[in-house]
Amino acid sequence: MHDNVVQVEQRVGNTIRDHVTPALFIRTAPVGITAWEVPDEPVPFAEAVNQDFEPFEVGTPWSRPWGTTWFHVTGSVPQDWGREGSAVQLFVDLGFSPLLPAFQAEGLAYRPDGTIIKGIEPFNRVVDVDGTSVDLYVEAASNPNMLEHFFASAPAAAAGGMAAALPGTLAPVARPHAARLGSKTTAGSEPIYTLRSLMLVERDLEVDALLADVTVLTGLMRELEPTLPRRAEILRALEAMCDTIDPDDVRGSAAAARKQLAGVLGAPAHSSAHSIVAVGHAHLDSAWLWPTRETVRKCARTFSNVLDLMDADPEFTFACSSAQQFAWVKEYYPDLFERIRVRVAEGRFVPVGGMWVESDTNMPGGEALVRQFVHGQGFFQREFGLLSREAWLPDSFGFTASLPQIARSAGTDSFLTQKMSWNDTNKMPHHTFWWEGIDGSRIFTHFPPNDTYGSDLGAADLAKAQRQYAEKGASNVSMTLFGWYDGGGGPTREMIAAARRTRDLEGSPRVTLGSPGDFFAEAKATLTRPEVWTGEMYLETHRGTYTSQARTKLGNRRSEHLLREAELWSATAAVRGLLDYPYEQLDAIWHTVLLQQFHDILPGSAIAWVHDEAEENYRRVGEELEGLIAAAQSALAGDGDATVVFNAAPVADGGVPALGASVGQEVPPAVTPVAVDGGHVLENGRISARFDAAGLLVSLVDTESGRDLVPPGEAAALLQVFRDKPVMFEAWDIDRSYANTVTELREAASIRIDGDALAVTRTHVDSEVVQRFRLAAGAHELQVETAVDWHEQEKLLKLAFPVDVRADQFASEIQFGHVMRPTFANTSWDAARFETVAHRWVHVGEPGFGVVVANASTYGHDVTRTTRDDGGTTTRIRQSLLRAPKFPDPDADQGTHVFHTTIGFAPTVLEAAAAGYRLNLPARGVRGNPANAVDPIVAVSSPSVLVESVKLAEDRSGDLVVRLYEARGSRTSVTVGLGTPFSSASRTDLLERELGEQVWGADETIGLELRPFEIATLRVRV
Template sequence: MHDDRRLIEGRLRRTLQRLEDAVWSAPVPVDLGRWDAPGEPVPVAEGLAAPYAPARVGEPWGPPWGTTWWRVRAEVPEQHAGRPVDLRLDLGFDPLRTGFHVEGLVYRADGTPVKGLNPRNQWVRVSDAAAGEVVELFVESASNPLLLGGGGFDFRPSPLGDPETAGREPMYRVVRAELAVFEQEVWELQQDLEVLGQLAAELEESDARRWQVLRAVDRALDRLDTSDIAGTAARARAELEGVLSDPARASAHRISAVGHAHIDSAWLWPVRETVRKVARTCSNVLALMDEDPDLVYAMSSAQQFAWLKEHRPEVWKGVVERVREGRLVPVGGMWVESDTNMPGGEALARQLNHGKRFFLDELGIETREVWLPDSFGYTAALPQLIALSASQWFLTQKISWNTTNRFPHHSFRWEGLDGTRIFTHFPPADTYGSEVSGAEVAHAARNFSDKGDATRSLLPFGWGDGGGGPTREMLARAKRLRDLDGSPRVEVERPDAFFEQAEAEYPDAPVWVGELYLEMHRGTYTSQAKTKQGNRRSEHLLREAELWASTATVRTGAAYPAEALDRIWKVVLLLQFHDILPGSSIGWVHREAVADYEAVARELTTIIETAQAALAGEGDTEMVFNASPGARAGVAALGAGPRSADDAEVEVSPDGDGWVLSNGLVRTVVDARGLLTSVVDTATGREALAPGSVGNLLQLHPDTPVDFDAWDVDAYYRRTWTDLTEAESVTPVDGGVRVVRRFGDSTVTQVVTVPVGEARVDVDTEVDWREREKILKAGFDLDVTTDRSTAEVQFGHVHRPTHTNTSWDAAKFEICAHRWVHVGEPGYGAAVVNDSTYGHDVSRRDRDGGGTTTQVRLSLLRAPQSPDPVADLGVHRMRYAVVPGAGIADAIREGYRVNLPLRVVWGSGGVVEPLVSVDGGGVVVEAVKLADDGSGDVVVRLYESLGARSAATVRAGFELGGVEAVDLIERPLETAGVEPVEGGARLTLRPFQVVTLRLTRG
């Protein structure tokens, strides 16, 4: 039998190759014209009207990042008359690189889009044409360079990722340009045989069904005359009818197949190219929907819908029609498929606000799921935000990429920081771009972790990243697998239909508590430091701009810059896409991101200064504006007033070969090497640094990950390092000590200070970074014994182990934190805060004299070479600080302070009372803004920050007409623990609860 199987499988393989060549017949060449657009892409009308020059098959075309327009003309020959005729145009496609190089969009002469051209989709249906009919079509093609080498995701340093270094040599050649007859019956036979061959390959050798299928295939091949494939395909198909009609087994796994195309909003291409990728893919989808009424297509990212509306209104019109039919389904509810580790809490809330609002306003759709198949791990804050956005479900697939531990479930309830639980699904096919192959559906059934309790999984299918989305071949396979013996049942349906059924059949789904940490791609917390710094700065500038603009509107009647703030938020949200903010895109993307952040900073600074000037009034008194929580975490000091005299001055005095810095709250010693040898909280007199250790120790590690340069840091990097202890100079400066170090080709200049009135030691750092494949860390060895660290995340904090007891613990050797990391033992702790760093590691070390200490390190810079070979080269400025004797509330306060420095404005000297104040421990104001609906109501977002049950009173600093809790879209929301009182509201909050209040002005 083994020999029979080998012969049948070999015969099938050869026959499928012959069928591929026989699907089209009677080819005739077409007349080809060409116009190369100079520079960036041009409007469609300009491309259609361009002066086309004669072109021919085989000629080179396509410099990196170029656009070439093709004009195709042909007269339908007699032998094609009345038959299905396709234009076949191969622009140099590589089917193994779908979505990563050449693409095209076909237009009619009037500018109507027809469909995309992609490596697995190289045809355009012309019509059942009449003889002599003239066909004229136009193709806008993109010659995007191929940045993947070898097979799979093999990234190598390349100059092609930036037009400034990519050159202008053509990269592609036209391979085919012809009209040909589409042989429907041959194509159908091809689909039959592919499905049955893939099915047989997945069945056990001993399974009788396998042999039933193979024997039927063998008989069909006997009936096929390879010298007359078109004429004998029908009789070959007749031999397969029996095995294709045998129903699936009663216990067969059920797969909800959803058409999909995961399109990265930027990655190995710039944002401008994504705009075109979305148009091509949607054109394909709309054309396929015209052909096949069964297709359902799920599309995420409100930003991508907005691009269609703005740049391709003809495609947008078709999308709107199909959305109304329920066949094209907006999913996700977010502006983009963002990273969820690094965006701040308010930014994640705005991702959902802007995404959901777009779908509601433009399409009348209330999305119900958050759809993030490819982001690099998921914050524990997300379940609560999903619920607060009126969504119910969460989908990702990325956790299947874990390299150490297999996640134990595919359907489960995910419990977040505050206890909110969301039904969550990981597609067990381990892909978000399935071909609906026999191997994929069989793997989904075998791999499904919850079998026995649940029976359903979801399968997103379609070529992503510009590959064109679903194809007619995928739909053909799905039809044949709908109810087929030996296979899971495959039903093409909407994602909400899957979630409703899956949740209903699994009411006791297991619970996973806390973050979904991806055991991979840890380098994304650090790569492209300027992009990360731009994000952090933009988030805090937006906080200030909304706060002061709202206050100025309420206090002075100044116009609220709603349109500008809305537009700026959308820029920042786009840049939080999961290949931009993580630093894993080509250099072109990050160069544009830095420029966008600079523009955002300029505009927001103008908004802030304009509002503060209106509030300050005329005068020559220095006034201090404070946008951060006050002296303790429970008070929102969101107002301004005249500057007070300093309580104490900073003393800088020599100490042997070093220097002592003191401000009355903290005392630190900087030695002759420029290292901190002592950090003392003067209130307690306790030394924060471990015996014999130092603080602010810079360490340089080799950084050569196995697979993904910009994405990964691998655990072995920690075994090799160089301590940067030699200083070129250590000199006193005004209020601090300046330290200069040189290593390799790089220079670090640091100024260590103890700010007046603040109990922390600041390190302002400038790095002229010229290293390659290195990672730079800054460490503090703190005299604290603890088995866990505490790191700020969105709207709260999480605990992570400092030990490696289990493989789950050991895998978290690099972690993401926002403004602070805290380590503590009963009665004492310390925090490390920062203004632009996300990557950290925390570990236990032997202590001189016995016991253990805790080392906290910040990951300052990396130097990956792919996909951007010059990533991070240049000058970087950043600030971090150590806070001795800190509790969690102190860490929160100092984290805000280091990111929201006081602003000094000249004015009348009068007090600007806070627009909103909070009295109560642990409740922090995250945002103050005016309502999105233009009503003038004040919207306040608060959260419980300490992880404790808390009571607080929120008071409006203006005449209040009413108060109510609202969701993230600012609609009324029944919220327990919110009680209106005179002038505000009384809150009773659970740990880490987020509450949004709408305060109506009286």
């Protein structure tokens, strides 16, 4: 062997580049091309093929950004083509870039009868041709490659997600242009692609196999230590291959060249080699840098590619999450869906996740997260006769501590993600382990150790998995997901060829094509004592997603609470025979809301088109739900002129019964502000709020204890503006450095009494903020309305509440409970958690005294503490209200917003929970019959047990379903009373399936023993 290893490697590379690759196609032949450009939005096949197609030539530009052009391709296969050892294919290059293959032009090939053949992607450019002629249509989508515009260069890295594909050394360029492409109205009308190639090719299968052999061996050689004999053997074989290849007759010498490699390819792996179960995947974002309408087409392209591979390889298995994507295919591509159904029955096209979409898990409310599984698993059960066993969220931005209980109670027993490998400070200690939630539920969890959901099964990825696997010695198996990702595409024949060659190869992990179930069965059998991770899995990046796109977040929060009301009052009226329950309408609304909880929509990290559509959907959903609520309440209240006050909160408010309504009970009015001593005061007998001459809240006193919540010299409800220029991902990240520059808005442009509110106007550069402070009679909290006309760029607006409380921890509401987080930073884990998520409230307290800050649409918070000169402690609670990132939406958060916050006294987390409900579910006054007081449909005996949902059963049986949970974090006994006669009641899982553990007859008291934060679902036959 040549002594110069580097020279030999270069020789191999040159041989492949200059001789072998050019010999892949034996011959080419032209085809006839005609085209029709769709005037606006995409149209179905049947409509497209009936249009007037015009002659089209290779080298001609086609379609504007977000446009569609249909190509009709015809031709004859030359008679001497397709001999043994070759394949005839149509080769398509729509003008592809080698960068980021799932983010650009794509195509879908159809037969003349409208059946789908396969997708056409940048790294999957061929369509097999059977017979002697070609007659097919290609629906070509000119989707702009926004990331290519945004970054100066970006390798097409086969790694999970944007971080791997876009290393930190890349320089942002042309951001305004990239961002303009995110909306149809600003993207322009000039073509952005040129048809580069459309022709028949004859592929040499032996040369194709040689390329696959060399790719695997050169990759493996680079991963081996230079001193290992195995590396030298591979290098020698590759050099012999180069000697054997005849540059003047590559095809004639390819078989002999492959024989030179057969020995090293046939050497078996070591007995201790890591075992990898390789699962085909295509992590397809339901929206991101493209709208949902394009995701529908991406599903067809990707899934047809997968089916094409399954036809060619009987062992290939593909895992697909998101019932929504299956539902889209069923609706828009029914023939394709039926082909998928066949493969699902075979166990090869595997529905995973059990959710409607791969949602965010930080911000969806508890019931919404449950419904992700209810609707996802329900779809899988109806359409395929199965339930997913694997919860599957490879790319969501951190994971709530409520998820183990929810996922387990929804039929899954395993969980997969890789996103925690993105942590910017601390490394997660395990790859396969038990994850324990706030209630004690555990779910078997796996992180693919190659840190990706889009492997190419190359040697570098496989070696990384073996090198990084944390459970070495205890277990030796991991899973890898392979296929082009984010924008879809999925696995390729080249990837499967790599898997075949690494099934049992010395120096490499053993790779087996398999299913998620195959992996989890082996992992559970071999890892007999997994380690345990307890509590939330906080992602140490993407902290800005709790705040970006405030309108989308407001729409989500409001929709969730309107759905609660619509279901509660509709169910109450239905079981009392007053109206029919609107099953179908509620299902459709839930599907819209659940889709928009996808992990690039609700977090605010999608293009303008996506968020514009989301806001319109929320507006429509709001109108529909208000109509349902009004109809149900009208039926319950009856005809009359009395005020019937309906309360949908699970806690009493101003004497209104929980989950019921009373007659003659008015919604409490607000007290009037009073001007005193150069400032203003709001008092209601419980709270006294004092504002100074600048309109700053400088005192908030609990009149019973006399304790002032505001620390000396501080101001609460203080507006702060920070510079917000994250190093990498603008809409996603808030970097720690944001806190280094702050402007406090202490000066008032005006202060006035506006009806029942004290209105204070402040300005900052081009923005204006009007804060209105109100205090209702008898209320526990001061109301703060913050109306913002926001025109800043790359700024962060926070609302700060310093409080005179010494607290080591603060409680943040999450789904079905709360988590405790430290107010200090002793460790790197503490320090990395500098921006956190909470739902309706945050609570800090000392024994017997506490403070709640509640919100109606805000998720991002930070809570810290400092010691004052007087020895006291100031704990500072801040809500993150608005951001102003430029990418991917340059107008993110621009314009008007209204935020609702309350601050008040709450000794415990239960009082804090009550404040959150009061703000988000205010009582409604309806005109009705004074004889029609509406008794609660559900009542519970314990103040720590809250009713989360009241609805009718998913199976349309008319059974009443009640979901409740323990909210304090303590073991509790509770009885449940029902405001309607019933024949029996039973405990179910979240999918409303009988557990067989607890059943009650009509004359029995429904009693439950709940562990801390336990969720209980009751099914009642009325």
